Amino acid sequence: MEALRLKLDAYINKYLELWDFYGVIQVTKKGELLFENAYGYANIEFGIKNDIHSRFSIASMAKQFTAFAIMLLYDKKMLDIDKSAQLYLPADMKLDESITVHHLLSHTSGLYNFYNFDDDFFAGYNRMDYSRDDFFSRYINKKPTKPPGTEYDYNNSNYNLLAWIIENVSGEKYEEYIRNNIFLPLDMLNSDVDDGCKILANRSGKYVKDFNAHIQCPYYNEKFSIGAGAIISNCDDLYKWYTCLRDRKILSQHAYSRFFNENKNNYCYGLEHHHVYGTDRYSHGGDHLGISTYMQDYFDEDVCIIILSNNEAINQYRLGNAISDILHQVETEVPTKYEEFPVNESKLKEYCGTYLKDKIQVEFINGKLYFTRFSGNLHIEIYPVGEGRFARRYSDQIHPYSIVENENGNLTFFGYVKDNSVKGR
DSSP, X not given: OHHHHHHHHHHHHHHHTTSOOOXXXXXXXXXXXXXXXXXXXXXXXXXXXXXXXXXXXXGGGGXXXXXXXXXXXXXXXXXXXXXXXXXXXXXXXXOOTTOBHHHHHTTOSOOOOOOSSSSSXXXXXXXXXXXXXXXXXXXXXXXXXXXXXXXXXXXXXXXXXXXXXXXXXXXXXXXXXXXXXXXXXXTOTTOEEOOSSSOOTTBOOOEEEETTEEEEOOOOOGGGGTTTSOEEEOHHHHHHHHHHHHTTOSSOHHHHHHHHOXXXXXXXXXXXXXXXXXXXXXXXXXXXXXXXXXXXXXXXXXXXXXXXXXXXXXXXXXXXXXXXXXXXXXXXXXXXXXXXXXXXXXXXXXXXXXXETTTXXXXXXXXXXXXXETTTTEEEEEEEEETTEEEESSSOOSSOXXXXXXXXXXXXXXXXXXXXXXXXX
């Protein structure tokens, strides 16, 4: 174990020399801590640093709790996951009858996915006052884009709907049901559902980089994340959750079999499954403004890896997989940053312009290139790492951005064509 500790310590320290990480990392094997440390600030304004007990927003890692709550109702015979979700939704929510609860759990519903740049939900509508009925009618109540059950498409609206099913079937608010049936029975007293309003003690704030400085992340109304996110927790509680899944507590064995069963694209219910290193890994990450989280569970080996961050400096998947490699005696590459590719100023300026109004713009400011978002209110520095390839200056990216010409010779970014009628800076 000591050799593993030394290898983990050396790799993680080397990796974090490259990135200004705020958060915590915990690695446990057979109940023994192999690595545990906290970094950066929970609150920059008051100079409060993160500690191992800090509570973090976990973003999409919350989906496994929503899925588990559905399986509790399934165990109690209060719903049938193989029947139409319409049967369990409020009467005023009309969904295509061919979409089952299983389709929602496995991201195979075929529902329209509103998490894209074209729609005004992200950084637009989700900053508004929350109305469940308006949210449903405007963004979710659309004809499926694919036949249910045919394709995997990761879509938060599936888990929004599951949260509303939990409320309608149980008669309790989503947060009450999760607290009373999962958090309290497991003694997860540091975990809660975040509605964006309540005071959450010891909770780390969320930060992003604007130019070269940390700022508070742009506002969004957490109520829109119901079921798909909006949970805070810490390492202590998430390890208790790991033991619940490892030891198959609370649910019946039959329900666990469905919960862990792999569907399309390695997705179970709120967890991904992969067979690696000759064993089974269950995992899920979370990505949102100011949030980077990842958890890996190896139940047969009794290994739990938790990474929680309140800024966007690291790539939690790269780091988590490297930690797994070390634990499984697989050689890992030395952490590096992309080398800067020499490009002259006039060429850099050619990439500048508006690719999608108020949402995707590239600007040249004081000799540097920026990907600007939120109507120009957030400036993400990018630098060339190859021909038409750019990496974030302050965040670890596995796949750099591409700004390339299409078949008509027009520059494209995220698939959007540069508007040549608007001059970039």
